[in-house]
Amino acid sequence: MNQAIFNEMIDRISNENILNLVVIKDGEIVVDYNKQDDYKGKRFKINSCTKSIISTLIGIAIDNKLIEGVHQPISDFFPELRANDIEKRKKDITVYHLLTMTSGISWPEFGNWEFISGLVNSNDWVKFILDMPMEHSPGNVFNYSSGGSHLLSAIISRATGMNAQKYAQKHIFEPLDIKNFIWMSDPQGNSNGGFGIEMSAYDMAKIGCLYMNKGKKGKDSLIPEYWINESLEPKILVSRSxxxxxxxxxxxxxxxxxxTHTAYFAMGNGGQFIFVIPSVNMVAVFISDNYDDSFRPIYYMKKYLLRMF
Incomplete structure (x- = not known):
């Protein structure tokens, strides 16, 4: 490790709202930064990193033949969409469209947190989401949607007979010894699929390492390798940045x-990240409190961490 680059990085982040930074290189923790001593191992809201864990659970459910595949219509799980007065475009939405945020459902989330408050305060989150009008045909336009991610969580509930939290505990969390977490649910008991998890940076790093290792922990395959490969294939260009x-x-x-290194990452509002960089066998986790610049950790990855080794 280049000590000069490391020292410069720590000097910079200590003056910013980065609370935890955990870096694992070649299977070993090489950076373990905590802005305060009591932040070490503390649970924090990981916000939309929750979505990436939901994706993992969808893949496991498909592998267990509880979901037919990514092209299964979501009306199989939400029969209310089969009613005669439901627009055909909404009936055409598949699991794939939810995974790639191309469902076409109107969802004005970016920069509009009052809208998200409407979801959180509703008595039935799934109904709130499904009642939103269609804005585009499925598959045509990317639109960032915690609502779509929550529908994926509800699909897990209906397909497996247990909510996403319990399904994750069975298939991922318990095998990875992840115990210190909280996962918020909606009024019907569906785990919040868009932004519901609190956990520590160390446990986030365990999930990153699982992806780095193609779904394996030791000799045990927790996530099908084909699902990891498929999940990390670029499906749609969102923006240059x-x-x-x-x-x-x-x-x-x-x-x-x-x-240049290809990075795969889970990203949450405020600067929560799980980076997986296979070319250098590195996993990096940032916990931040920086809602004015959620993307700041991307800068640190480029300027420091990828030059440090």
Whole structure:
């Protein structure tokens, strides 16, 4: 590790609202930064990193043949969509469209947190989402949607007979020894699929390492390798600054001078990140309190972490 680059990075982040930074390189923790001593191992809201865990659970449910596949219509899980007065475009939405945020359902989330408050305060989140009008045909336009992610969570509930929290505990959390977490639910008991988890940076890093290792923990396969590969394939270009979107994971080439590495990451509002960089066998987790610049950790990855080793 280049000590000079490391020292410069720590000097910079200590003056910002980055609360935790955990970096695992070649299977070992090489950076373990906590802005305050009592932040070490503390649970924080990981916001939309929750979405990437929901994607994982969808893949496990498909592998267990509880969901037919990504092209299964969501009306199989929400029979209310089969009613005669439901617009055909809404009936055409599939699991794939929810995973890639191309459902076409109107969802004015970006920069409109009052709208999200309407969801959270509703008596039936699934109904609130499904009652939103269609804005585009499914598959045509990317629109960031915690509502779509919550529908995926409700699908997990209906397909598996247990909510996403319990399904995650059975298939991921218990095998990874993740115990110190909270997962908020809606009034019907569906785990909040868009932004509901609180956990520590160390446990987030365990999930990142699971993706780095193609779904395996030791000899045990917790996530099908084909699902990880499929999830991390770029499905739609969102923007030059954010890159592509896969199945509730982001994909972006991070470049600094002449060096470029492909990063796969879960991203939450405020600066919560799980970065997976296979080319250098690195997982990096940021916990931040920076709602004015949620993307700040991307800068630190490019300027410091990818030059440090």
């Amino acid at each position: 954010l890159g592509h979107y896969g199945y509730q994971w982001w994909i972006k080439d991070l470049s600094f001078k002449e060096t």
